[in-house]
Amino acid sequence: MRVVFAAAILSGATAVCAQSLDDLKNDGRNTDNILTYGMGYHQQRYSRLSQIDRKSVRRLVPVWSLSLDNNWGEQAQPIVYNGVMYVTNARHTVAIDVATGKQIWKHTLEWPPETPRVVCCGVSNKGAAIYNGRVYRTTLDAHVIALDAKDGKELWRTKVAEWKDGVSLTLAPLIANGVLVIGNSGAEYGVRGFIDGIDPETGKRLWRRYTIPARGEKGNETWPQDNNAWEVGGGSAWITGSYDPQLDLMFWGTGNPAPWASQSRPGDNLYTSSVLAMRPKTGEIVWHYQFTPNDAYDYDACWELINADLKIDGKDRKVLMQLNRNGFVYVLDRASGSLISARPYAKVNWASAVDPDTGRPVESDIAKSIRAGKPTEMWPSTRGGKNWMHASFNPQTGLLYAATLHEGRMYKHLEIKPHVVGQRYMYIENLPLPRAAGEPIGHIDAINPLTGEKKWRVPLTDFQVWSATLSTGGGLVFTGKETGEFIALDAETGKQLWQFQTGSGINAMPVTYTHKGRQYVTVLSGIGGLYWNIAREQLQNVPQGGSVWTFALMPD
C-alpha cells in the first residue's frame, strides 16, 4: 500500500512539474512557455502577445545576452518552460534563467572532426524538444539524446544511423501523441531518407518509415525496376514536421531525390519532394502529395507545413500551407491531402503552372533543356524561391511572412557516376548568372497563400535574409540579418520600425513569450549555415560567435 501511495505522489509531482502532452497541444495559450518547434504544433510562429506593438517597439532594448561559446553558427529556436530557456547548437545544449540570462547548465557534445564532411549545408542544430521533464535533441553524428531538464544530465543516447554512411541529424525532434519523431539529413550523399518514431522514455526505436518504399511496397513502382536508384535515392526529412492533434496526423516534408541529376531515376520517385501525412504512433502514411515529381532541381519540400483554418469560397477549411522551394505556394486540405491552390510566389521558369486537376507541375521547355543535360538558366535556383528560413502565418492578416530568394543559376546535369558511400552524390554544375545592378537578390515578403500575391515586399540588394520570421499580435514581424541586425517590421506595410545590432550574423528563429507579465523577444546570433558558406567572402567583416539576445520594453 505504502509503495503504491508513494508512486502516486511521484506521478502527481511529475504531472505538476513537467509539461504534458496537453501542454504541448495547447502551446501558445500559456504565453509564459514555448514548448514546440514553430510555437505551436501548427508551426505558425505567431504569438497573440501585443505589449510590444508598432508604437511601443521603439522602446525595445536588450535585457540580457549570453555567449554560447560556439563558432559553428546558431540556427535554433529556443524552447521556454517555467522560466527556463533551452537552446541548442551543434556543440552544446544550454539551460538559461529567463529572468537573469544566467546559464543554469550546459551539456557539450563531441563528434568526430570528419563529421562535417557529410553535412552539406552548415554545421548546426535547429532546436530541442521538451516533454515530461526531459530535453531532447539530435546530434550531428546521427544520435538522439535525452537530458534531464533540471541539470542537463544525459539520460539516454540512441544511435539512429552511421554518420559515415552520409547521415546527419540537425532538426529539432517532434513529440506527437507521446512519440518522439525525427527525420534525417543526407540526400546529397545518396542516403535513403527515413522518419523514425522513438520511445521518449527509453530511446528505443518504435518504428522506421523510409521515405522511399522498398521493392514490393506501394510507391516503389515509381522508381526504375532495373537498377538500385531507390536505395540511394535521397528524400531526407531534415526539418521538424507539424502536427494536427485532432486529426492525429503529422505532416513531414521530404527532400530532393539523389542524385540531383535525374537520368538514373526515371519515374516520379515517391515519396521524395513530397509531404507525408503520418500517424505518430505507427508511422503509417495516411496520404501523400508530391510537389515535384522526378525532381531534377533540388526542390526539397522539407520546411514548415503550416496548419491553419482558412475561409475559402465561404467555407472553413483546415489547410496545410507551404512556400515550396520550387517557387509555388501550396494550400492543401490537410485531412485529405487534396490540392486547394498552388500559385507562384517567386520567379519560376521550370514550370508554367501547377495543374489544379492532377496537382502536378506543368514542366516548361526549361525543364526539358535541363533534363537533356544542357546548361540552362533555371529559376528559382537550387536554393529555391525560399529556403529553410521559416515563414510565419498571422491569422489576423491571413498572410505568410517570409524571407524569400530571388536567384537563378546556370544549372546543368552531369554524367552520373556510381554512388560511393558517404561521399557526395549530386552530379550537377551550378554556376552564377550575371545580375543587373540594383536587382534584388531576395525579399522579405507578406504573401497571400491563396494567390501568391504580395501585400508588400522589402527588396534586399546586399545580402539575403536567412532567418525565420516571427509574427505577433502587436502587428509586428521580427527577423534578423546576416549582418547582425535584429529587426522589427510593420506587418501592414513592411516598414522597418526598429533594429538592434547583435554581435554576429543572425540566421535563426526569433520567439516571444512572457515572464512575470512582461513580454520578451529572444533570438540567437551567430553567423553560420548555408548562406555563410555561400557569402563568407562578402561577410568577412561579420565575426563568428554564438550568443542569445533577449529584449523587452524599457519602462516609460
Added chain:
Amino acid sequence: MRIVAGALVLACAPGFAQQPEPLKAGAELYARNCSPCHGARMLDPQGAFDLRKFPRDQRERFVTSVSKGKNAMPPWGDVLKPEEIESLWLYVTMGERG
C-alpha cells in the same frame, strides 16, 4: 620532369577526354566531393577557398589541408588515398588550364 609537365599541359588543352588518367581521376574526385563548396570546375568558390589562387609551389600545404582539414573544411584523410589526393593536386594545379 619538365618534359612530363609540358606533356600534361598539352594533354589538358583539348579537354577531359584526352586527359591522362591521374588528372581525369582528380577531375572526377573534384566534381564529386569538392565542387559543392569550391565551385564547379573551380569557377564559383563562393565562401570556400578559391583554389585557382592556391600557390602552385605549396603542394605539402594542399595535401595537409585535404588530409587533416582546415578552417571550415573537414579532414578527408580517412577516405581519400594518398594517390587520390595527389590526383586532386594535379587537377587543382593543371586541370583547368589551357
